[in-house]
Amino acid sequence: MGIMARKIFGYFLYAICILCSIAIFSALPKLLLEIFKIYTTNFDAYQIGIVIGLSIGLTLISTIIYFIWRFSKKLIKAQL
Secondary structure, eight states, X not given: OOHHHHHHHHHHHHXXXXXXXXXXXXXXXXXXXXXXXXXXXXXXHHHHHHHHHXXXXXXXXXXXXXXXXHHHHHHHTOOO
């Protein structure tokens, strides 16, 4: 793969990371609302499961985005 193709692919990965980051930030209010529901109402196993699932999912997606971001940074700075 040539240098120009790597840079284009790196910028493409940047765009994907930005879109996924926007998705994570849009999911944060739902997570915070569910956490708030747990402390204001009775402890419900369903709500606790939702909070744990959302937390694990957002953490996993954030970690994947971080590594893709680092990889795309390497691709953009690649030189011969």
